[in-house]
Amino acid sequence: MRNKVTREELAQIILDEELLTNDATEIIEILKDTKVSKDLITKRESMTVGQRLADRITLFAGSWKFIIIFLFTLLGWIIFNQITGNHSFDPYPFILLNLVLSCVAAIQAPVILMSQNRQAERDRKTAENDFKVNLKSEILSEDIHDKLDKILLQQAKLEKRLDTLEKDK
Numbered sequence: 001m002r003n004k005v006t007r008e009e010l011a012q013i014i015l016d017e018e019l020l021t022n023d024a025t026e027i028i029e030i031l032k033d034t035k036v037s038k039d040l041i042t043k044r045e046s047m048t049v050g051q052r053l054a055d056r057i058t059l060f061a062g063s064w065k066f067i068i069i070f071l072f073t074l075l076g077w078i079i080f081n082q083i084t085g086n087h088s089f090d091p092y093p094f095i096l097l098n099l100v101l102s103c104v105a106a107i108q109a110p111v112i113l114m115s116q117n118r119q120a121e122r123d124r125k126t127a128e129n130d131f132k133v134n135l136k137s138e139i140l141s142e143d144i145h146d147k148l149d150k151i152l153l154q155q156a157k158l159e160k161r162l163d164t165l166e167k168d169k
Contacts, residue, residue, distance in 0.1 A: 036132040051118065058115035061108055 047055075060066050077097055081088040090096035 034136075036129075036136050038129050051114070054111045054114045055118075057108070057111050061112060 074097070077090070078094065081090050081094065081097075082092070085091075
């Protein structure tokens with residue numbers, strides 16, 4: 001004898017994408033009563049200080065504002081060191097500037113990757129959620145179509161009976 005699976009357990013099986021062995025109508029009834037969509041917006045309180053900092057740095061480092069400021073800083077550095085000549089703090093070929101640029105790139109790249117990895121995880125969860133919602137919608141839509149077909153079939157039978165009754169009169 002098969003153990004009776006509760007509605008919540010069956011819904012969890014469906015949501016966990018395990019194999020389905022139960023009757024389709026039972027699954028449809030459980031899905032009707034089960035909310036599958038989730039609020040996936042990450043709350044700021046659940047993010048660590050490092051994660052918030054990485055997101056802010058990435059937001060700024062990927063903007064035109066950053067590019068323009070960085071471009072003017074580089075040009076200012078080069079022009080200042082060219083004008084001051086022998087008294088400059090970083091004469092041509094600007095070795096200190098190359099060191100600064102390398103350090104910025106070495107720090108900025110992993111910070112941006114951390115932020116992108118977190119965004120990729122959010123995108124993956126959103127895709128999973130969308131799949132579950134679409135699956136539920138498809139199952140419910142098929143159920144509605146089946147019920148509509150049954151109603152139309154019953155209506156056709158009733159029309160036949162009415163025609164038969166009218167002919168008998």
